[in-house]
Amino acid sequence: MTKLDMRRRSVLAAAPALLVGTVAAPHVARAQGKPEKSKVVLAVGGKSALYYLSLTIAEKKGFFKDAGLDVEINDFQGGAKSLEALMGGSADVVAGAYEHTIRMQQRGQAIKGFALIGRGMQLAIGMRTDVADKVKGPADIKGMKFGVSAPGSQTHMLVANWAAKGGLKATDFSVIGVGAGASVVAAIENKSVDGISQADPALTILQEKGEVKIVVDTRTMKGNKELFGGAMPAACLYCQPGFLTKTPNTAQALATAIVRADEWLQTAKPSEVADTVPPAYLLGDKAIYEKAFANVRETISPDGIMPPEGPANCLKFLAEGDPKIAAVKDKIKLEDTWTNEFAQRAKKHA
Incomplete structure (x- = not known):
């Protein structure tokens, strides 16, 4: 038997063990490769709210670290401020309301969502x-x-x-x-x-x-x-399109961490959630925090994927309350505001 044959046989023999390891720790290794940017600056507005709970879980349980990322989270007063950080270049990505992707398109500036946190407005x-x-x-x-x-x-x-x-x-x-x-x-x-x-x-x-x-x-x-009329996309990860095309592995790592957090929250006990978030987030009453989480749990995305009706529902909502959006409603290209590619890949490997 040649050395090459022996090497092939050893690889085949090890395959079952490799598969078992992949199942046991599905989120550690990814076929997408190492993130192009290990340090990512993420902006959010009001991180302590349950609206952004998946972000905090991904941070506190080490899901970002597992994906090969060092994520610096800058917390602003609200979503409009975190959007400003993105457009001003001081943030790579935002955890914010999906609706901003539509608003910015109306203003002639492109941003795109790629990992859903909330499938209900919350x-x-x-x-x-x-x-x-x-x-x-x-x-x-x-x-x-x-x-x-x-x-x-x-x-x-x-x-x-x-x-x-x-x-x-x-x-x-x-x-x-x-x-x-x-x-x-x-x-x-x-x-x-x-x-x-x-x-x-x-x-x-x-x-x-x-x-x-x-x-x-x-x-x-x-x-x-x-x-x-159905799902109303709320918090998500969004960025300028260039971030997705120039650093796809980094975007994938971010999506993987958020999807992992989304999945964890589907079955976590309210007490586990309360014990994971910073004590200040409880606002002095752990029992009420646990009750609030239990009440909103179903509005958290189970998989990071945008529901089919979500973008259209959001556009309709915006047009009803904003004449500027209503005036260009038929010209908005919703397909340019979102991609499920990264969340679907994260889910596939889960």
Whole structure:
């Protein structure tokens, strides 16, 4: 037997063991190769919200590290600010609302999403209980002030969409940025706003305290179906298209980590989630945080893949609340705003 034959036989003999190792640790090795950029700067707006939970899980459980990445996460007040970081060149990628990909196309600038975190919006509008009786519908919020994560963010767009259903214009109400987490609770308690458009756990905490009455709720898939007709893409990873074409292995590593986090959250116990996130994210009440997570779990993407109806539902939502989007609705190329390529590859290897 030649040395070549002996080598072939040894490789074949080792194959079952290699396959077992791949099944046992599916996310460690990837056929895509080593990331072109081992250090990635990621921008996010309001990381402590459950809206971005998959990002925190990928970070805290070492999924980014397993994929060969050192991810620096810069947390801004809201999604509009993290988008600015991307367009200004200080961030490589953003964890933010998918809707920004459509908005930027309307402005003539291309960005593209590639790994989904939320398949439901996960936001809600709550009115302060002492003013809630005055609000029978969206037309009644004229002249009121709302706390959003940051002006221009999806929390802002949800209020604009609701107001439009009542015949109001964007100038008929006002918004102020209150960030996420404890600052949201404070904005209601000190009565600096009449209502809030926010994500959990802040909303559930305010509900439990009797501080707000929920008037619009997208924290369940049922709520998303009623409001949008089905899945409504929320948080995702997005970037400028060049990042995907020039550093595809890096993009794949990011998608793999997020998909892994999405999958972990489908079966994790609420207590496991609460024990994984930074203690400050619990806002002083672990039990309420666990309850809030259990309530929104179904809106977390199970696989990072964009549902077929998602982009069209988002475009319709934006057009209803923004005349600028409505004017160019038929010209928006949704296929340019998203690719499932990276999430599908991550899922295939899972």
